[in-house]
Amino acid sequence: MRILVLANTPAHVHLYRHTVDRLEEAGHEVLVLTREYACTTDLLDFFDLPYRAYGRHRTDGYSTLQFARELGGQFCRIGIEALRFAPDVVFGRGPFAAYAGTLTRTPVVLVLDDEPGDFNHTVSRPFADCILSPAVTRRDLGDDHYTFDGFKECAYLHPDVFETNGDIREYLDVGPDEPYVIVRFNALDALHDAGLEGFRPDQRRDLIERLSEAATVFVSDEGDEMDLRDLPARPYDLHPALIHDAMAEASLLVADTGTMATEAALLGTPAFRYRGTDDHEYGEFRELERAGLAEQFDEYEAIRDRSLEILAADDAGDRWQSRRREYVGGLVNLTDLLVDVATSRGEPGRLDGSTKRALQPRSRTI
CATH class of the missing domain: 3.40.50.2000 (Glycogen Phosphorylase B;)
Incomplete structure (x- = not known):
């Protein structure tokens, strides 16, 4: 064929x-x-x-x-x-x-x-x-x-398909037990993103600064617009094919984009999505919220504070992985x-x- x-x-x-x-x-x-x-x-x-x-x-x-x-x-x-x-x-x-x-x-x-x-x-x-x-x-x-x-x-x-790369922490230059967060900023240039707004520039800076107090922060900026030289964060600069391995090891993913938030949730990583001006109700996110694998926020302060809360919880990773085994394994x-x-x-x-x-x-x- x-x-x-x-x-x-x-x-x-x-x-x-x-x-x-x-x-x-x-x-x-x-x-x-x-x-x-x-x-x-x-x-x-x-x-x-x-x-x-x-x-x-x-x-x-x-x-x-x-x-x-x-x-x-x-x-x-x-x-x-x-x-x-x-x-x-x-x-x-x-x-x-x-x-x-x-x-x-x-x-x-x-x-x-x-x-x-x-x-x-x-x-x-x-x-x-x-x-x-x-x-x-x-x-x-x-x-x-x-x-x-x-x-x-x-x-x-x-789980029957995904195999994590055991060297991903070495590639990222983080320690075996070092907590890190991936922050994803959407370029919002797709047809279905027309007219939408995600994190504002001041919110991006504040989010990075606050998260860096609890974990190493990697920024994946789809629009490639952010200057990180005066911010306590590193650009995520590995080959894009390794992003799922990086998400699987992360303590948290914070994003104003949908796909990576869904992916992190299915990997058992706490996934927090900021809606910004997007008021569309996605069936996928509603289901992932029901399974306890993803959370969505309409207010910037709410997603920032919840992110800091989850990074302070020592058992968060184990709880999310348990939910992944129970839910994703049955899909x-x-x-x-x-x-x-x-x-x-x-x-x-x-x-x-x-x-x-x-x-x-x-x-x-x-």
Whole structure:
């Protein structure tokens, strides 16, 4: 079989990387189509995945006409690559995946989560043959929509899949028992982030200064805008492929972005998310809060004070790890599921009994 994967962000690379490896090991041919965005191609190189780039993600400095031309060029390159590859099934999300499948007359599998924007779903839904999402997603996207008990991050952070790198503390230059915190600041440049605000500059500085009194602070600044020279913090500057290993060993993750907070929670690390101006209610976070693995805050002072409280609690790490074993261990290993869906050419009716039982038609679960 020939499987085409559209992976446009670092999160998409992690979602599919184990699936690509498994399919290639089984003798299938896989191609990843991607764009230059953040560290997406760096991750594809690190994990040695077969890919071709069709363009780059850029919105700043473009006029509407320039943006339209760039977007048209990307669709053209995706079409050329898809026709040349001639896939048996296409995986992805949004209009690019829908277009590739429609052009090649190939079944399209969309793997979605509970993101706030409806644009991707609205555009791609009519062209999808199979839509997969976590059961906690609140949308009903029609007869071809199936849910699974877990999160899309379970494709790479499920206990059956994730193996921590034992050298991560050495790479970070922290001691065996030295507490450290990862602070993640969102660039807020994605389509679904339009108009949102996270930590203000003064809040970022105050947060770093206060946390540094209790732990070593690493800053992961997606926008690469912060000057840390006069702040008691270090930039997180390891290869982006090691971020999950770093999160797994951390005492706490504080972020104004969703994906890394979800990832830290599934790793059993206390994960605190600052909403800022984002008032969207995510089904994933609601479930992680229910499981005691993540917490969300509307007020800056609340997340700062709660962070200091958790760093002062000697048993916090053990409590979160216990919750992870109890909750995450019972979720679906999404990599297994995606491999089976790929080899069924995106047709749930052709799945075997165990995999079929892991998928539930959305119309029966709402």
